[in-house]
Amino acid sequence: QQQVKQSPQSLIVQKGGISIINCAYENTAFDYFPWYQQFPGKGPALLIAIRPDVSEKKEGRFTISFNKSAKQFSLHIMDSQPGDSATYFCAARLKAAGNKLTFGGGTRVLVKP
Amino acid sequence: DVKVTQSSRYLVKRTGEKVFLECVQDMDHENMFWYRQDPGLGLRLIYFSYDVKMKEKGDIPEGYSVSREKKERFSLILESASTNQTSMYLCASILGPRGDGLNYGYTFGSGTRLTVV
Known part of the structure; x- marks a missing residue:
């Protein structure tokens, strides 16, 4: 059961553009x-x-x-640069469970010059 | 500079072998973790440890065990390697209950890419 869902899996953006990655979670006990x-x-x-x-x-x-009510959060990369080309992971923590992090599936971002 | 060091970058092992992956941190961190990373699945938690000699199962512990005899060292053991354990393995550590700032995050090692043939 994947408790943190991430989308898209990959993303291509032009230099100077905005990269947007979305995540949704299920467990309301996540605190970070x-x-x-x-x-x-x-x-x-x-x-x-x-x-x-x-x-x-x-x-x-x-x-x-x-957005706490929707149980969603997103990362925006403004003025994307080629050096931002990387894989990005969202995560959620259960502090009560020993700081355990649950990760999303990852998004590979490619910024074209 | 704080570091988490994984002993091998690349490993090739045969099916059925017992495999040891070693991780050492120099930050006096209490919590240590082993994840495996597979495309599209992100990072999945195998085992974690709150402190010396303590261990907890993560989400996918089957086929793995761990050992933490010293605070700085956390070992992942594949009892009998299988081809479906071919993956990137990442070790991470974090301070534990004594630290809790917003930028308080895991420190990861560079990973061990294991291929089981």
Whole structure:
């Protein structure tokens, strides 16, 4: 049972465009929602994160939008750059379960110059 | 710089072999995790450990076991490797209950790509 569903699986965007990745979750006990960025040959690295009591979090060109009632959250990459080409994972945490993270299926983003 | 080190980047093993994947962290983290990464399935949790000698099953523990004899080291064991265990294996660690900031996230190793033939 996949508790965090991520879409799309892949995304191609032109340089300067907006990349949008969506995630939906089922478990209302999740208390923390991070996004990870993974480059080829590397492990995922924390990009940005949000708690469910906040509707939006922005860091530079990266923004998380969070809709608690719909149990959905999304990552927006503004002014996408070729260096943003990577695989992105959304995740959700159950702190009560030892900080266990449940990950979405991943989105491979390709930014064309 | 904090690090999670996985002992091998690439491994090729034969069906039925016992396989050990090693992970070491130098951050005095309490919680450690083993995930496998497969295309379209994301990262799936195999096992995790709250502390030394403690372990909990994740979502897909079948065919795997773990060992945590020292705080810094968390080993994943494939008791009898099978071809459906061909995958990328990622180890991660996190501080534990003592830390809880918004940018408090896992530190991942670079992964071990295991091929079982």
